[in-house]
Amino acid sequence: MPELKKYDAIVIGGGHNGLTAAAYLSRAGKKVLVLERRYILGGAAVTEEIFPGFKFSVCSYVVSLMKPIVMQELMLPKFGLELLPLESTFTPLDNDYLIRTADPDETYREIARHSLRDAEAYMRFGPLMGQIGMAVRPILETIAPNAIRPSLSDLFAGKKLLNHFKSLTSEQFEYLTKLMAMSSADFLDEWFEFEPLKSTMAASGITGTLMGPRSPGSAYVMLHHYMGDIDGSFRAWGFQRGGTGAVSMAIARSAQHFGADIMTEAPVEKVIVKNGKAVGVALENGDEYTSDIVISGLDPKLTFLKMLDESDLPSNFVTDIKNFRIRGSSGKVNLALDGLPDFTCLPGDGHHLRGAIIISPSYDYLERAYDDAKYGNFSQEPYLDIILPSVLDPDMAPPGKHVMSCFVQYAPYNIKGGWDDQKREAFGDAVINALARFAPNIKDIILHRQVLTPADLESTFGLTQGNIFHGELSLQQLFALRPAVQWADYTTPIRGYYQCGSGTHPGGGITGSPGEMAAKKILSKW
Amino acid sequence: MSYNKQFNAETQLKLSPFFDRTSKLNESQEWRRWSGYLSATNYELTHENEYFAIRTKAALLDITPLYKYLIEGPDTQRFLDRLVTRNINICKVGQVMYTPWCNEDGKVIDDGTVQRISERKFRITSAEPNFEWLDYNAAGMDLTISDDSVTTAALAIQGPNSRDILNTVSSDSLNNLKFFWMMNTNFGDIPVSISRTGYTGDLGYEIWMDPNDALFIWDLLLEKGKPYGITPTGLQALDIARIEAGLILLDVDYISSRHAIIESRKSSPYELGLGWAVKMKKKYFIGKQALEREVTRGPEWEFVGIEIQWTELENHYRNVGLAPGLPSTAWRTSTPLYYKHEQVGYATSGAWSPILKRYIALAHVKSAYAIEGTKLQFELKVEHFRKLTTAKVVKTPFFDPERKRSCPS
Numbered sequence: 001m002p003e004l005k006k007y008d009a010i011v012i013g014g015g016h017n018g019l020t021a022a023a024y025l026s027r028a029g030k031k032v033l034v035l036e037r038r039y040i041l042g043g044a045a046v047t048e049e050i051f052p053g054f055k056f057s058v059c060s061y062v063v064s065l066m067k068p069i070v071m072q073e074l075m076l077p078k079f080g081l082e083l084l085p086l087e088s089t090f091t092p093l094d095n096d097y098l099i100r101t102a103d104p105d106e107t108y109r110e111i112a113r114h115s116l117r118d119a120e121a122y123m124r125f126g127p128l129m130g131q132i133g134m135a136v137r138p139i140l141e142t143i144a145p146n147a148i149r150p151s152l153s154d155l156f157a158g159k160k161l162l163n164h165f166k167s168l169t170s171e172q173f174e175y176l177t178k179l180m181a182m183s184s185a186d187f188l189d190e191w192f193e194f195e196p197l198k199s200t201m202a203a204s205g206i207t208g209t210l211m212g213p214r215s216p217g218s219a220y221v222m223l224h225h226y227m228g229d230i231d232g233s234f235r236a237w238g239f240q241r242g243g244t245g246a247v248s249m250a251i252a253r254s255a256q257h258f259g260a261d262i263m264t265e266a267p268v269e270k271v272i273v274k275n276g277k278a279v280g281v282a283l284e285n286g287d288e289y290t291s292d293i294v295i296s297g298l299d300p301k302l303t304f305l306k307m308l309d310e311s312d313l314p315s316n317f318v319t320d321i322k323n324f325r326i327r328g329s330s331g332k333v334n335l336a337l338d339g340l341p342d343f344t345c346l347p348g349d350g351h352h353l354r355g356a357i358i359i360s361p362s363y364d365y366l367e368r369a370y371d372d373a374k375y376g377n378f379s380q381e382p383y384l385d386i387i388l389p390s391v392l393d394p395d396m397a398p399p400g401k402h403v404m405s406c407f408v409q410y411a412p413y414n415i416k417g418g419w420d421d422q423k424r425e426a427f428g429d430a431v432i433n434a435l436a437r438f439a440p441n442i443k444d445i446i447l448h449r450q451v452l453t454p455a456d457l458e459s460t461f462g463l464t465q466g467n468i469f470h471g472e473l474s475l476q477q478l479f480a481l482r483p484a485v486q487w488a489d490y491t492t493p494i495r496g497y498y499q500c501g502s503g504t505h506p507g508g509g510i511t512g513s514p515g516e517m518a519a520k521k522i523l524s525k526w
Numbered sequence: 527m528s529y530n531k532q533f534n535a536e537t538q539l540k541l542s543p544f545f546d547r548t549s550k551l552n553e554s555q556e557w558r559r560w561s562g563y564l565s566a567t568n569y570e571l572t573h574e575n576e577y578f579a580i581r582t583k584a585a586l587l588d589i590t591p592l593y594k595y596l597i598e599g600p601d602t603q604r605f606l607d608r609l610v611t612r613n614i615n616i617c618k619v620g621q622v623m624y625t626p627w628c629n630e631d632g633k634v635i636d637d638g639t640v641q642r643i644s645e646r647k648f649r650i651t652s653a654e655p656n657f658e659w660l661d662y663n664a665a666g667m668d669l670t671i672s673d674d675s676v677t678t679a680a681l682a683i684q685g686p687n688s689r690d691i692l693n694t695v696s697s698d699s700l701n702n703l704k705f706f707w708m709m710n711t712n713f714g715d716i717p718v719s720i721s722r723t724g725y726t727g728d729l730g731y732e733i734w735m736d737p738n739d740a741l742f743i744w745d746l747l748l749e750k751g752k753p754y755g756i757t758p759t760g761l762q763a764l765d766i767a768r769i770e771a772g773l774i775l776l777d778v779d780y781i782s783s784r785h786a787i788i789e790s791r792k793s794s795p796y797e798l799g800l801g802w803a804v805k806m807k808k809k810y811f812i813g814k815q816a817l818e819r820e821v822t823r824g825p826e827w828e829f830v831g832i833e834i835q836w837t838e839l840e841n842h843y844r845n846v847g848l849a850p851g852l853p854s855t856a857w858r859t860s861t862p863l864y865y866k867h868e869q870v871g872y873a874t875s876g877a878w879s880p881i882l883k884r885y886i887a888l889a890h891v892k893s894a895y896a897i898e899g900t901k902l903q904f905e906l907k908v909e910h911f912r913k914l915t916t917a918k919v920v921k922t923p924f925f926d927p928e929r930k931r932s933c934p935s
Contacts, residue, residue, distance in 0.1 A: 103538065105538075105539065105559060105561075105562035106538050106539075106562075108562060108655070109538075109540065109562055116655075116657045116658075116673055117657060117658045117661060119655065120655045120656075120657060120658035120659075121658055123655075123785065124784060124785060127785065127787050128787075130787070131787055169789070
């Protein structure tokens with residue numbers, strides 16, 4: 001237990017971004033305290049043994065855009081970061097399947113089985129998205145400017161970005177604009193004809209949003225997912241050995257190595273504000289810690305509407321935060337399995353089980369799933385993004401047994417009549433049925449089932465409305481508008497109070513980026 | 527939609543219809559990937575005998591992995607003439623033309639041969655998949671494009687004895703088949719089509735057949751070719767031969783403009799030494815406007831042969847107490863070329879030519895330094911240290927035997 005009660009900085013929330021900010025500030029020689037509400041660190045990036053012997057990445061389940069500079073500066077590999085590649089994307093169909101792997105010849109051959117045109121277009125699509133990713137990256141890596149009253153450094157950054165945009169090729173510019181404006185379905189229709197290929201790719205454009213594949217703006221979310229960054233190569237997704245909680249633990253160990261104090265089961269009640277300035281925090285148990293800098297890793301709703309009194313904030317800002325779209329759209333089903341799922345279209349074990357398994361056979365399937373959600377129901381036939389962590393990392397389950405992670409969409413937070421135990425189980429059943437359509441043996445091998453509705457994600461992980469990204473990644477709430485205009489540079493209307501969660505630029509996913517950039521912003525002003 | 531439930535590691539790479547034979551003959555069990563196929567690197571433990579088969583006997587190569595497309599219909603001639611830089615309107619039935627094709631910016635997408643099978647039917651070969659590009663440009667034209675890559679198997683028989691071997695198995699004599707022409711004939715009862723083409727710069731032929739006949743034809747050629755020294759030959763020997771012939775290789779000497787992600791990686795035909803194949807008198811072809819501008823301006827780069835000068839090379843090695851180190855196989859590492867300490871180009875493939883006894887390479891050089899006889903400095907690593915050694919710009923093909931084009935009198 002830390003004896004010091006006066007810290008240079010206090011971080012509210014031991015999620016991966018809060019821990020990243022803490023690690024960076026500690027690395028700069030500041031005395032930092034991290035306060036986590038739960039018994040365990042990691043926030044949404046957490047590994048828990050829900051069923052004896054079976055470890056679940058309960059909430060967040062893959063690592064996508066973890067920033068290389070963060071991994072290096074915080075020495076994360078030394079503290080336990082081990083990212084294993086997800087080798088394939090497998091889309092089971094009723095009488096066939098589609099699989100894409102890391103091998104270009106194999107993937108070409110497999111797509112050509114369905115469409116020769118698509119196989120060739122696919123060879124060009126990946127590199128192009130990589131180039132578009134290159135075009136967007138400088139934006140993601142810039143501290144979002146204050147668009148209304150820019151500082152000198154904002155102006156420099158703006159000039160740099162403007163020059164960057166001038167350097168784009170016409171092709172990059174064309175596709176970047178299209179990605180900003182179009183639906184993922186429309187965008188992919190320009191490229192491909194085999195629908196299961198398109199619907200699988202489009203699925204990444206709806207993740208964490210309450211949009212369908214035909215909703216404008218979904219193409220950008222798809223690009224966001226295309227920029228996964230493992231060993232410097234774009235687009236690659238990875239699985240952390242030991243589950244996503246092990247990423248958080250690596251960051252926590254790095255923070256501790258640099259001198260940070262971390263307390264769990266230490267829920268913060270309020271940020272203490274005096275004369276428009278943060279001066280410390282009060283815990284639910286009445287303890288108080290003082291500090292001139294308080295940083296919230298919580299989502300914008302909690303950061304401003306729960307940790308502060310509305311009266312402390314300008315009313316237009318309160319309106320912006322209230323309007324910030326944070327609709328929960330997804331749930332999670334984690335299974336402890338007695339064996340491996342056996343897919344009718346591709347029976348037995350194989351490398352199709354070593355990557356993502358996507359239940360998204362057509363646009364209509366996704367769009368119908370969305371229709372259910374639009375009108376306040378969970379999807380009767382939901383989109384599933386499944387991985388089998390124990391296939392990649394046998395330590396996740398007892399020998400011969402497996403764990404399965406199913407990300408499920410859609411499960412709207414605002415379901416008719418509200419979520420209850422009965423609806424949770426019905427939702428869980430819908431997920432199992434959607435999977436059983438392609439892998440009928442699943443029902444016989446379930447040893448334990450954990451179903452998390454958006455309401456559960458909210459109550460367990462403090463994700464308002466259960467939104468996995470701390471706010472949807474739609475264009476109107478990105479960059480200089482995330483979470484609100486003028487306050488996208490990690491500062492807030494309260495002096496000394498900062499934000500560093502996924503609700504800030506550049507958004508959600510296990511990236512470490514908001515935490516890193518918030519810390520760098522704070523240090524630049526220190 | 528097809529149904530293939532045998533998707534596993536064993537079927538990850540395609541196997542040519544000759545694989546049943548080639549796999550057993552491949553003593554080295556060294557394989558490369560070629561267009562997703564398993565393709566023999568060399569059959570013996572070293573490639574030397576196979577190389578000399580190309581130049582002194584007859585080499586037999588499985589070239590099935592080439593991409594092949596059949597284009598058929600009333601608009602085919604018009605379509606191909608728009609697509610490629612050569613004049614397809616003068617291509618007669620039974621004639622074959624080597625040609626590059628470009629995008630609208632005049633940058634090369636691929637290169638290959640166009641065979642005129644009949645008035646309205648052509649076959650085009652390419653190094654990379656081109657179906658999408660062909661299909662895209664065929665909009666509104668009365669023709670069909672079918673992927674012939676798997677439906678036709680192909681062998682190359684290359685070397686001075688290749689004609690004699692074919693004459694022993696073919697029902698029609700090949701004596702009058704001219705360079706870059708093709709004919710239909712039979713091997714016994716089996717119909718084949720033979721083009722006098724190849725990738726070695728030697729006397730040679732390519733045989734196009736139904737994959738079901740593949741093993742019969744392979745066995746027949748090996749049996750009848752034995753007295754003539756026929757030798758199953760892999761890619762390593764071929765690579766040296768094609769460099770000697772000054773023939774470019776996609777993804778080694780240039781990158782397709784369809785896949786080059788930055789502009790500087792793209793090349794025009796002029797920048798690849800293929801200016802001779804660009805027929806500016808044609809009314810239209812894809813990329814013509816851009817190439818007209820390039821002709822006016824003069825191309826920025828040229829593609830040349832260089833010869834690394836012997837005495838200086840020998841001295842570099844002598845200085846460290848070694849005999850001259852020569853590459854035993856063809857190399858594909860981009861190697862800088864300097865002119866007075868300024869880099870003015872880079873070699874993309876090179877080899878010691880066993881038949882010419884010269885160290886040769888193919889190189890991209892800025893036009894001002896591409897004039898024959900220009901002395902450039904080639905970067906050479908001698909015992910871990912970089913040296914510069916003189917390389918002279920020379921004419922290609924490095925090796926161009928009279929037999930390549932001649933017919934028996």
